[in-house]
Amino acid sequence: MLFRNSLVLPGFHKSTPIKLKAVGGTNFRAVPRHSTVARHSLNSSSAAMTEPWLLFYWPGIKGRGEYVRLVFEEAGVPYVDVGLKEGFQSIVDHVFEKGTAEGSFPIRAPPAIQKGDFKMCNTPAIMLYLGKVFGLCPSKLEDEAHVNQVLNVVVSDAVSEGRLAFHPVDFYATHKVGSFIEAVLKSNKCGPNFLVGSELSVADLATYHFLCAAERHYKPYYDAQEAPLAKALQSRVAQRPRIAAYLASDRCQPWDADSMM
Numbered sequence: 346m347l348f349r350n351s352l353v354l355p356g357f358h359k360s361t362p363i364k365l366k367a368v369g370g371t372n373f374r375a376v377p378r379h380s381t382v383a384r385h386s387l388n389s390s391s392a393a394m395t396e397p398w399l400l401f402y403w404p405g406i407k408g409r410g411e412y413v414r415l416v417f418e419e420a421g422v423p424y425v426d427v428g429l430k431e432g433f434q435s436i437v438d439h440v441f442e443k444g445t446a447e448g449s450f451p452i453r454a455p456p457a458i459q460k461g462d463f464k465m466c467n468t469p470a471i472m473l474y475l476g477k478v479f480g481l482c483p484s485k486l487e488d489e490a491h492v493n494q495v496l497n498v499v500v501s502d503a504v505s506e507g508r509l510a511f512h513p514v515d516f517y518a519t520h521k522v523g524s525f526i527e528a529v530l531k532s533n534k535c536g537p538n539f540l541v542g543s544e545l546s547v548a549d550l551a552t553y554h555f556l557c558a559a560e561r562h563y564k565p566y567y568d569a570q571e572a573p574l575a576k577a578l579q580s581r582v583a584q585r586p587r588i589a590a591y592l593a594s595d596r597c598q599p600w601d602a603d604s605m606m
């Protein structure tokens with residue numbers, strides 16, 4: 346695959362003083378497979394460069410963690426499978442107890458990854474990120490968008506909907522998305538006006554509409570969520586001049602009757 350040539354991970358060939366022994370990956374030195382300058386190098390301190398990649402996922406099952414393991418394994422990059430090494434409780438501690446601790450971008454559920462002080466969760470998002478870092482994603486914007494599309498169809502929609510056949514429980518009640526959004530807003534160093542940074546992004550638009558859909562279709566759960574920052578974001582987005590004009594127009598369609606849409 347041509348796009349692999351852009352690989353990456355400056356500093357990873359150096360000896361790495363890790364506290365936990367990294368496993369997996371076929372070639373620890375390998376990482377720069379090609380000597381070209383990385384298309385997507387890690388935007389981290391040099392200290393973070395020497396930190397190991399950590400994967401947080403439940404031990405004992407493939408689960409969604411498998412998608413992430415496959416990326417590390419194919420890239421030949423060592424990683425610490427923290428759940429396998431330290432057990433189930435370590436995932437509860439790292440993801441749920443410390444996952445929304447102040448000082449870093451909140452994570453919500455496993456799988457999650459960490460390198461230095463950078464953490465993130467959500468399987469397709471992790472795959473796209475690692476794909477870029479490890480040279481497993483094409484560089485042309487439209488090709489990358491198509492990879493992202495496939496990830497979201499396969500690893501997001503299909504897995505979630507398939508999983509519901511086995512666990513037909515109320516999604517909104519169990520997934521506590523409101524508290525995650527609240528934690529993200531609280532963690533924003535630019536203030537709680539937007540989810541990331543100091544300007545509106547597509548993340549704010551998505552969150553706005555998700556909250557509206559939850560309010561519409563899961564009202565008791567929505568009302569029960571103590572998420573004042575998230576609800577304030579929802580109302581600010583609705584009041585943005587272009588969004589308000591759109592909502593008042595006949596371009597804006599009615600809700601579907603029986604889904605979160």
Ligand SMILES: N[C@@H](CCC(=O)N[C@@H](CS)C(=O)NCC(=O)O)C(=O)O
Pocket residue numbers: 408409410453454455456466467468469500501519520
């Ligand atoms: N959309 C997320 C879903 C994450 C998720 O639901 N993880 C499961 C394990 S596969 C979990 O442990 N969830 C606990 C929770 O949501 O509280 C992803 O793709 O990573």
